[in-house]
Amino acid sequence: xxxxxxxxxxxxxxxxxxxxxxxxxxxxxxxxxxxxxxxxxxxxxxxxxxxxxxxxxxxxxxxxxxxxxxxxxxxxxxxxxxxxxxxxxxxxxxxxxxxxxxxxxxxxxxxxxxxxxxxxxxxxxxxxxxxxxxxxxxxxxxxxxxxxxxxxxxxxxxxxxxxxxxxxxxxxxxxxxxxxxxxxxxxxxxxxxxxxxxxxxxxxxxxxxxxxxxxxxxxxxxxxxxxxxxxxxxxxxxxxxxxxxxxxxxxxxxxxxxxxxxxxxxxxxxxxxxxxxxxxxxxxxxxxxxxxxxxxxxxxxxxxxxxxxxxxxxxxxxxxxxxxxxxxxxxxxxxxxxxxxxxxxxxxxxxxxxxxxxxxxxxxxxxxxxxxxxxxxxxxxxxxxxxxxxxxxxxxxxxxxxxxxxxxxxxxxxxxxxxxxxxxxxxxxxxxxxxxxxxxxxxxxxxxxxxxxxxxxxxxxxxxxxxxxxxxxxxxxxxxxxxxxxxxxxxxxxxxxxxxxxxx
RNA sequence: GGCGCCAUGGUGUAAUUGGUUAACACGCCGCCCUCUCAAGGCGGAGAGUUCGGGUUCGAUCCCCGAUGGCGCUACCA
Numbered sequence: 106x107x108x109x110x111x112x113x114x115x116x117x118x119x120x121x122x123x124x125x126x127x128x129x130x131x132x133x134x135x136x137x138x139x140x141x142x143x144x145x146x147x148x149x150x151x152x153x154x155x156x157x158x159x160x161x162x163x164x165x166x167x168x169x170x171x172x173x174x175x176x177x178x179x180x181x182x183x184x185x186x187x188x189x190x191x192x193x194x195x196x197x198x199x200x201x202x203x204x205x206x207x208x209x210x211x212x213x214x215x216x217x218x219x220x221x222x223x224x225x226x227x228x229x230x231x232x233x234x235x236x237x238x239x240x241x242x243x244x245x246x247x248x249x250x251x252x253x254x255x256x257x258x259x260x261x262x263x264x265x266x267x268x269x270x271x272x273x274x275x276x277x278x279x280x281x282x283x284x285x286x287x288x289x290x291x292x293x294x295x296x297x298x299x300x301x302x303x304x305x306x307x308x309x310x311x312x313x314x315x316x317x318x319x320x321x322x323x324x325x326x327x328x329x330x331x332x333x334x335x336x337x338x339x340x341x342x343x344x345x346x347x348x349x350x351x352x353x354x355x356x357x358x359x360x361x362x363x364x365x366x367x368x369x370x371x372x373x374x375x376x377x378x379x380x381x382x383x384x385x386x387x388x389x390x391x392x393x394x395x396x397x398x399x400x401x402x403x404x405x406x407x408x409x410x411x412x413x414x415x416x417x418x419x420x421x422x423x424x425x426x427x428x429x430x431x432x433x434x435x436x437x438x439x440x441x442x443x444x445x446x447x448x449x450x451x452x453x454x455x456x457x458x459x460x461x462x463x464x465x466x467x468x469x470x471x472x473x474x475x476x477x478x479x480x481x482x483x484x485x486x487x488x489x490x491x492x493x494x495x496x497x498x499x500x501x502x503x504x505x506x507x508x509x510x511x512x513x514x515x516x517x518x519x520x521x522x523x524x525x526x527x528x529x530x531x532x533x534x535x536x537x538x539x540x541x542x543x544x545x546x547x548x549x550x551x552x553x554x555x556x557x558x559x560x561x562x563x564x565x566x567x568x569x570x571x572x573x574x575x576x577x578x579x580x581x582x583x584x585x586x587x588x589x590x591x592x593x594x595x596x597x598x599x600x601x602x603x604x605x606x607x608x609x
Numbered sequence: 610g611g612c613g614c615c616a617u618g619g620u621g622u623a624a625u626u627g628g629u630u631a632a633c634a635c636g637c638c639g640c641c642c643u644c645u646c647a648a649g650g651c652g653g654a655g656a657g658u659u660c661g662g663g664u665u666c667g668a669u670c671c672c673c674g675a676u677g678g679c680g681c682u683a684c685c686a
Contacts, residue, residue, distance in 0.1 A: 120686055155686060220684075227682090236611040237682055261684050278614070287612045287682090295684040302686045326613060326681035349615075349679090356678065387621065387634090395623030396633050415615095415622075418679065422620050425635040435648085479648045490647090544644095559644030571646040 113145030113316050117171075117178070118306065120152040121163035124367035125170040127421070128321065128351045128359060131385040135348060136319045137176040138386070138409040148313060149181030151192040154305055159194070170368040174378050175402055180313075188313040193305050200300045203308055203338070204262055204293060212337040213293055215251045215260040216243040238289035239263070262294040264304075264333060271329035276317070276346040276411045283329040291330045307331040311340050319411070322347040346411050349389055349418040359421050375449065375484020377437065380430040388419045399432065427482035434478055443467075443474055446484050453488035455495045455592050466588050473581055476573050493567045494581055495592045499604040502568035511570055516553045517561040521605070523547040524562055528601050534583050535597040537576045565604040566597060 117133040119125065125133075140147035149171070153159035168182065180186030190196055207213035216239075223239070230237045243251075244265065254260070266289070272282035293304040300308075310318060310331075325347050335342040353363035360366065365374065371381055383400050392400070392408045400408065434442060447470065450456035456466065477491045488495075502508055511517055527543045528535070548558055560570040572578065585594030595603065 122686075152686070158686080216684090218684095223684085231610050234610055238611090259684095263684095281613075283612070289682080292684050297684075299684085301684070306686090321680095322614065323680055323686095329613095347614080352679080354620085358679075384621095389621085391622045391633095393623090394633085398622090398634050417615050419622090420620060422635070425621065428635055431648090477647090480646080554644085556644050563645070569646085570644090573646075575644090 113140065113143045114148065114314050115140050115145060115317050115319055116148040116150050116310070116313065116315050117176075118150040118152050118309075118320075119167055120155060120158070121160055121167055122155065122158040123163060124369050125167050126359075127366050127368065127371070127381075127385065130170070130174060130368050130381070131351065131388060132319065132321055132348055133171060133176050134174065134382060134385050135346075135390070135409075135411070135414065138405055139317065139319060139346075139411055140179075141406040142409045145316075146179045147176075148186070148188075148315070149178040149191065150309060150313070151182060151194075152302065152306065153192060153194045154299060154302060156194070156299075164192075166369065170372075173372055174368065174382055193309065196305070196309065197300070199312070200294075200305055200308055204300070207264070207293070207337055208262065210337075211265070213262050213264050214244055214246065215255055216263045216290075216292070217246075217254055217258050217260050218242055236287045236289075238287065241290060244290065259296040261292045261296045263290040264293050264330070264337060266290050266330070266333050267336065271332050273328055273332050273342055273345055275325075276344055277414045277416050278347060281325065281328070283326075288329045288333070291333075293334075303327050303330055304334065307334040310343060311335060311338065315343050317344045317346060317411070319346040319348065322349050346414065348414065349416055351388065352418050352420045354420060356420065363421070373485070375445065375481075375487075376426065376430050377433045377445075379437075380426065380433040383433070384426045384429050387425075388421070389415045391415070399429070430483055431479075431481075434481070434484075439471065439475065442478065442484075443470060446474055446478075446487055449485050449487050450491075453492075453495075455488055455491075455590065457591055463588070466590065469581070469584050469588060472577065473585075476577050476581065493569060493572060494578075494585060494594060495590075497568055497595050497600055497603065499568070499606075502564055502604070505569075508564050508568075508570060511560050511564060514557075516551065516557050519551045520547055520553050520558055520561045521565055523550050524565070525601055525605060528598060532598070535579055536583075537579050540575055540579055540597075566600050 115136045117129075117136050119129055119133075137147050139145065149168070151164055151167075153164070164182070171178070178184065180188060181191045185191070204213065208215070218239075222242070226240050227237050243263070246254075266285060268285045270282050270284055271288055272280055275281050291303060292301050294300045309315075328345060328347075332342050351359045353359045355363075365371065368381070372378070379402065382402060382405070383398075386400060386405050386409070387398065390409070390413055393413070444459075447456060447459050447462075450470075451458055456462065456470070459467075473491060473494065474487075477487055480490045481487055503512065524543060524547050527546065531539070544558065544562070547562075548554055551558075556570075563570050563572060563575075566582075567578070579597060582594060582600070583596050586596035586599065588594065
């Protein structure tokens, strides 16, 4: 290994076995924040030694998700760098050389034990209330015998765990120590010849001169073994930082069981990357003083300290993510949001594909979006919230219990009649000032005011007694009705007639 | 079974790293605004810091133990 460099080097090392999970996304984020804060190097390495589960498409997806979050890597697939290759499946030769060295120096040994023998040992250990560590049966095999058997028998390679306590420093937990007796001689290389995760990870971290290993706390128990590997090679172990687990509402490790957990699904739902990044940063870390919640990526980079990362597990909270997402949805450039929101209306069957849409439709979409955006947590809720613009069902409106109660009053009938007579005398486009005038006239004619005045009209026009301001809604309906869309938007006249017609 | 990590309102985090009426945010409740629903503004309830010991003049903070949660305990990653 080369001399450790002065600039911090960190890595994110996912295995391409599925989608990028939020937990891993947070790990990636903290690595990235640390690197950017300290002017260090952020490296991406693909851990694909599990050939059965690793897939190239997952690797692509992983990189896409990382990019979407804005986490760019300085070395790794796509950019390469001085320690290429960055895919473990392409580094097998490197691992082999190092294994030979360990074997040659007696730091590791061949193990000829069968799975059955090993299993029996484990059972014994449990029965005796002893830790499950390998007995060391093959540890003391004479070199000549070991070499001889190697030519005819399959064998695994194990590391000789030293008999002193294995300790390491953790930036979020302090010093962690494991008694030697509780650490089993780990398998380095399987009898198939394929090196094992814990081994290659360590080799790569060392070879790639990683100075800070920031990863999930499920690796704490693996760390003593990795420290022993560093020791066997005479290398200095890096600093560690083990991040706590992200839990679901039931305090169990967050998983698919809890709903969407992949970064890709968040994107599809219409969660903005800046909201996710902000949220994930807050989940296990707090700025000094802890009195701020909204952080841009740049601000996070400036404020982030590994030392301020919490050691305790955190429960994933959709409400707070939504709060942040609403914030960023409102703060973002409307044009960008429009682009992101449009496809959701396409899926709903309300709008044509963006490429085929007229500019008139696009212009019409902006105020529509402005009207309904404040009401949603995530973009995919938009079509439902804006549904009243696209479809109007008088029968269903009348069937609704609350609506029926409102419509049943004499005052409501008077209001509707007075309103209808005015709408009918004017065949042109209804404008907000016009509408306002009518409502004032209806008000003085019927004596109805407030809810009594507005609710019947609202129901007749939108199907619901609650909804957005008429000032903004009316132009949307009128303009929308002149557009050619997959679904015809009904204007005020049409709505009123359909509603009244349905009653007769 | 063994080993390890963790423990502040419902949730995420703060608390000059032993001295605070334990703070902020989400959520919740209420009020204002408003035809309504959101948004926005204002206010409120909610923890005495898991429990028990210790150290100390004084513990959220240090030590020990218990309890609980989680992780690892594979020729998985």
